[in-house]
Amino acid sequence: MLEVKNLTVVYNGVISVLHGVSLEAREGAITALLGGNGSGKTTLMRAISGILTIYEGEIQEGNIELAKIKLNHLKAVDITKKLHLTYLMEGRPVFEYLSIRENLIAAASCRWDSAVPKDMERVLAFFPPLKNRMQSKAGYLSGGEQQMLAMGMALMTNPRFLLLDEPSLGLAPIMVKEIFKVISRINRERKIDILLSEQNAMVALRISSYAYVMENGRVVMDGSSIELIENADIQEAYLGSKDAGKKDYKEAKRYKRRKRWLG
Amino acid sequence: MDFLLQAMFVGIIKGSIYVIIALSMVIIYKSSEVFNFAVGEFCTLGAIMFFFAARTGLPLPLVFLLFVILCGLAGMIIEKIVIQPLMGRDPLSTTLVTIGLSSFLVGLFQITIGSTPISLEIKLPVLMLEIGDLFLTSEQVWSMIFAVLAIGLLLLFYQFSRWGIIMRATAEGQVKAMVFGINTRYILTLTWAIAAIVAAMGGLVVAWSGTLTYNMGIIGLVAIPVVLVAGLDSIGGCIIGGILIGVVESLTSFYFEDATGLKGFRSVTPYLFLLIVLMIRPTGLFGQVRIERV
Numbered sequence: 001m002l003e004v005k006n007l008t009v010v011y012n013g014v015i016s017v018l019h020g021v022s023l024e025a026r027e028g029a030i031t032a033l034l035g036g037n038g039s040g041k042t043t044l045m046r047a048i049s050g051i052l053t054i055y056e057g058e059i060q061e062g063n064i065e066l067a068k069i070k071l072n073h074l075k076a077v078d079i080t081k082k083l084h085l086t087y088l089m090e091g092r093p094v095f096e097y098l099s100i101r102e103n104l105i106a107a108a109s110c111r112w113d114s115a116v117p118k119d120m121e122r123v124l125a126f127f128p129p130l131k132n133r134m135q136s137k138a139g140y141l142s143g144g145e146q147q148m149l150a151m152g153m154a155l156m157t158n159p160r161f162l163l164l165d166e167p168s169l170g171l172a173p174i175m176v177k178e179i180f181k182v183i184s185r186i187n188r189e190r191k192i193d194i195l196l197s198e199q200n201a202m203v204a205l206r207i208s209s210y211a212y213v214m215e216n217g218r219v220v221m222d223g224s225s226i227e228l229i230e231n232a233d234i235q236e237a238y239l240g241s242k243d244a245g246k247k248d249y250k251e252a253k254r255y256k257r258r259k260r261w262l263g
Numbered sequence: 264m265d266f267l268l269q270a271m272f273v274g275i276i277k278g279s280i281y282v283i284i285a286l287s288m289v290i291i292y293k294s295s296e297v298f299n300f301a302v303g304e305f306c307t308l309g310a311i312m313f314f315f316a317a318r319t320g321l322p323l324p325l326v327f328l329l330f331v332i333l334c335g336l337a338g339m340i341i342e343k344i345v346i347q348p349l350m351g352r353d354p355l356s357t358t359l360v361t362i363g364l365s366s367f368l369v370g371l372f373q374i375t376i377g378s379t380p381i382s383l384e385i386k387l388p389v390l391m392l393e394i395g396d397l398f399l400t401s402e403q404v405w406s407m408i409f410a411v412l413a414i415g416l417l418l419l420f421y422q423f424s425r426w427g428i429i430m431r432a433t434a435e436g437q438v439k440a441m442v443f444g445i446n447t448r449y450i451l452t453l454t455w456a457i458a459a460i461v462a463a464m465g466g467l468v469v470a471w472s473g474t475l476t477y478n479m480g481i482i483g484l485v486a487i488p489v490v491l492v493a494g495l496d497s498i499g500g501c502i503i504g505g506i507l508i509g510v511v512e513s514l515t516s517f518y519f520e521d522a523t524g525l526k527g528f529r530s531v532t533p534y535l536f537l538l539i540v541l542m543i544r545p546t547g548l549f550g551q552v553r554i555e556r557v
Contacts, residue, residue: 054441076442077446089442097435103432106429106440109425109428109444157443
């Protein structure tokens with residue numbers, strides 16, 4: 001179980017991005033993290049995976065615990081290697097000048113053992129389109145294929161916990177469907193817990209069991225995914241409710257809604 | 264035209280030495296965008312290491328092994344002390360530090376081996392080559408063999424071995440590599456070790472076909488036009504660029520210098536060549552083709 005308690009993150013010592021975020025990602029489940037641009041999803045994931053310092057960020061308060069082990073000051077490499085938590089950055093983080101095979105090998109390097117070739121077969125079974133193009137450079141793949149490869153690479157690190165940062169970003173709707181199918185399969189078949197950040201709320205809520213909504217660096221709402229799909233605010237903000245067209249822009253202003261939620 | 268073949272071959276041999284030295288620069292540039300101006304001193308270092316390794320009186324293969332290990336270690340130590348504290352800073356700062364490192368090493372070499380030239384003697388079978396007009400001394404043939412071996416081994420390592428793949432991955436994006444659990448610090452140290460070994464092989468050939476002096480690192484300067492002509496990050500371009508510059512240099516010394524009486528003009532030709540190339544193609548001849556999806 002991944003627990004984030006009252007996390008406050010500041011960039012460059014002055015720009016406050018997260019203001020006391022708390023959340024839990026339960027074992028065996030997919031937890032969704034919803035929110036628009038600049039709501040702090042990526043910062044939260046950076047903080048969890050230990051690469052915040054690279055972006056001049058700092059955890060000022062709060063705790064991040066994975067299975068009761070505190071992650072706050074661990075190095076990114078150790079978090080991946082020893083605690084088996086892998087963060088898949090947004091925007092398809094593949095090595096473009098390497099072939100698919102080389103990409104998978106590079107990603108597996110942190111746990112190089114005799115099981116790697118077998119594991120590669122297992123990973124490729126999730127992504128059949130990659131199999132026929134093992135020697136082509138990752139930079140020449142389509143967006144969907146790159147996202148598949150990136151997820152395959154994340155699997156090659158042998159994770160027990162995956163942080164997926166906007167896996168649907170910039171993909172065609174049919175690809176999004178495909179990717180999310182694989183995500184829920186990975187969760188079920190490989191027993192990997194997943195924390196999934198998304199702007200595409202509907203698909204994320206469908207495959208997750210619990211969800212948090214973030215806005216301006218705060219968690220403004222949480223609940224089981226079924227509950228959230230039914231929720232009027234969520235429908236209006238993310239899913240497009242039926243009478244949204246009639247609404248005045250003034251009413252749709254974010255801060256108003258946030259006040260309602262907090263109150 | 265009787266000299267043409269001879270001139271070409273001498274040029275290729277000379278060029279292949281430039282290639283080795285330039286490759287050392289390119290792998291460092293690719294991985295951290297640092298331009299290693301101390302590459303010439305890495306060459307000297309290699310030659311000195313070999314000199315000391317040969318003194319132990321071990322059989323030749325063991326001497327070579329010892330030489331490689333010593334050079335790799337030296338590269339690692341230099342990276343740990345000089346480069347690593349600057350990690351995460353602007354690559355330009357590190358580049359400037361390598362200039363300082365270069366003068367420091369020159370001084371250090373002068374203290375250790377003195378200012379008198381030393382001749383390296385390696386007992387290898389005589390392999391003279393004489394075909395028609397073409398005549399190559401045993402040393403030239405051996406340096407050719409040596410260069411091809413060094414370049415080939417490096418390419419094999421870089422392209423196909425697991426560590427080579429990881430090095431290339433790290434070169435592409437350190438943060439990306441880090442989140443996949445690659446220890447980028449360690450990989451950078453490894454990169455410097457490999458670069459030191461490669462440069463050392465170049466230095467060995469240079470010292471062996473000439474003499475070992477504390478300031479023979481000047482040869483490293485020629486690597487700069489090679490790397491720039493190649494386009495900074497292209498290994499294939501480096502090989503072609505290096506040989507091209509070697510041939511240009513040798514053709515100048517065979518034809519132009521005698522005809523005009525401008526002795527020593529050949530040492531300027533690499534830079535002239537670079538100037539012309541950069542005027543026509545500012546990105547160098549073989550800058551890596553950027554993969555861009557539209």
